[in-house]
Amino acid sequence: MKKQSIRFKNYFYTFTLLWLLWYAFTTSLQPAELTVGAVLSLFVAWITVKYFDCCDPILIYPGRIVYFVGYFFVFLRALIKANFDVARRVINPKLPINPGIVKFESKLHNRFAKMVLANSITLTPGTLTVDVIGNTFYIHWIDVKGGDPETAYKEIAEPFERILLKIYG
């Protein structure tokens, strides 16, 4: 019985998200547009509902939104830094890289939070997520500063995970 209600809830969220997306793209309130959007959203939701695992309404509490905005700025800063990092390495004639693959354990449990962390790591300076198995992240690091998991965790994941732990905790 419980499983049934969770499924319905996910169905509802997927549908709402897709419909809002449709509205944002068409930016028209004509009934015909909205109906087509609703039908398509239902169809897509029917296919994708089993993957939907991200957006409980608990995420819209004000405290969490503050953290989301904070995360966005931390992420943007890391992304810009990453680009200058790439530029620095590419322009240097000696190509200063020292690649290796390190691993570390994450403290996150939520699947969506782990996805966000993995994506953020890929976009931060010199790191690329190769695989995530359970809570273990395998990271290709372009300039290894220390092969043990603790150093890797401190250098790569800490600033993001601190905020994600506050949101998903």
Added chain:
Amino acid sequence: METVLLILHYAGLFLILLGSVFLFLGALGIYRMPDLYNRLQAGTKASTLGAMSTILGVGLIQPSWFIKLFIIVIFIALANPLSSHALARASYKAGVKPIITSDTDEYAAVADEAGRPKTEKNTQTL
């Protein structure tokens, strides 16, 4: 109103220029880096920020498109790292050896257990 539009226009042009510079550096990175994984590194970061910046620049020049372009930017920010992660994982498991100069390859054991085909060690130098 006119001045605001003018300022937005020039801000947009600046963002497009910045985006093209980053995209160019990313392309240079793909050309210069020695193996697949390092190329992915350069390619992902540069193409994400480059494309985001260019698209936002277009949005500033043409403000009525801004919402749609912003959704596209979010989509790029989500999809780009996912695709490069999938590429890296698939090629590692298919036996494409990375160049490792720092003696740490924690993933090799996992990939071997998953049945990675045996290939020659990548002895290419940097």
